Amino acid sequence: MRRNLREELRSNRETHSFAVYFEKFLSQPDRWAYCYRLNAGINTNMALENLHRNLKHIYLKGKKVKRLDKGIHALMRFLNFRMRDRLIAIYRGKLTKKLSVLRVRHNESVPLSEKLVVTVSTVLWNVMSCSNTEFYSVSKNLDSCSCGLRCKDCDHCIHAFSCTCADSSILWNMCKHVHLVCRVIKQMESTQSSRSNSGAAAIIPCAEAAALVQQLSSPAQTKNTVEASDLEDRKASLVAKLSEMVQSVKSNAGLEALERHIAPLQFIINSAEKASVSFPEVPAIVQEPSNKKVLPQRKFFSTKKTHVAKKSKPSNPPRSERDAIAFSMVTGLPQDHTS
Incomplete structure (x- = not known):
């Protein structure tokens, strides 16, 4: 079973790096115990659990989100605030x-x-x-x-x-x-x-602070610049290919055939620019109310038994005291005169 798992992990390109780590960790059983992981720097601060809790209960307000745009919007808000916190920590310093x-x-x-x-x-x-x-x-x-x-x-x-x-x-x-x-x-x-x-x-x-300021100030402008430069590169490559095709024509028949095929391209381009994007049909899912709350996140609690103090009960009086109380109630004399 272990051999089949290793071969399956190695055959997949996405899990190949994990397979190398798994084999290295599997061949060192003495490192499985935490006390033998010297200079590993491993702690259990549950940072990932903290991230999930903030994302679900603060940015998504504890509700189940079925719409992709709302989930992406909450994630972008979370990243924006995290970058701002990092920028503040760089200049002010953060005491961890x-x-x-x-x-x-x-x-x-x-x-x-x-x-x-x-x-x-x-x-x-x-x-x-x-x-x-x-x-x-x-x-x-x-x-x-x-x-x-x-x-x-x-x-x-x-x-x-x-x-x-x-x-x-x-x-x-x-x-x-x-x-x-x-x-x-x-x-x-x-x-x-x-x-x-x-x-x-x-x-x-x-340098890190300057990069964060640039990312927070103009994220949309940077994205548009990258897309525009990619478009210009593809257009230049296409012009070069068309130029090679025209130069390779050596007869009038070939040139006329090329003109016939190029003529309707303008109409195809115009229709492609105006055409709407079609998405595949979304499979049916279970209908849930839009304000349904998410499942509470599992919390870690201590298994140590707490000591419960026992309630002190008043002790019964001795027989001599009971006799004195009974005598005083019958005779009407105080307890000091019972002797």
Whole structure:
């Protein structure tokens, strides 16, 4: 069964890339457990579920949409707002969870001493743990990166270094050992090289912002320009083909035959310009009301049992107290005189 599935995935052009990934993942069973996926950077933030929930309950107002134009309109509105949010995040900055953890780890690395770092090579360092005698290896992966997960004090991003500790290899954070190594490197490097690296990395967000502004300002104009240029290219190609046909005619009979076939082309072109577009017949579907609500999205809930405090009940009085109460009710004397 597995062999048939692999052959079927490889035979299809659309699933060929997935077949290569599937075979690679299938041959490494030790990577199936999350604890062994070192430096994978996999998290479970359910970003795709969040996108579907916003699209269905905010832009489609929680209703079932059967019309294609309404669905496309809602999707275009969603993309427009997402591009605007990205543009605001570029200029103002956005404090994500990874970035907040990165700043916390940098503050934790400040009291650490540079003597804990042992330089092995230009791309490898050993950092001694503060709690025990264990050493962690910090290796350099990239020289420069233009991502937003960047420590301004260390002047490096989260992808530049990797460490063998659990915080970096499993949780994919820029751990305190990496921050300590960055501080040692920054002390060794010159001020001129650090400025040139920071200036080169700041060009990419400006280019991205300019592209977003252009996309948001004139999307229709860009589409019309592309369609017009494509039309002109096809017309030039057709003129070249017709010119070759005319030049290839060597007799009057051939030229007359060509004129007879070209004469009705103008009427065909005019009718094609005025003709309406015909769509295939849509199959019958189940009729539903236009205001029917969508099915609620499945939510993830905790299976941990919560402790319910038991209600305290008043305890029964002892026999001596019951006798005293009964005596006072019969004789009318207070309970202190029962003795």
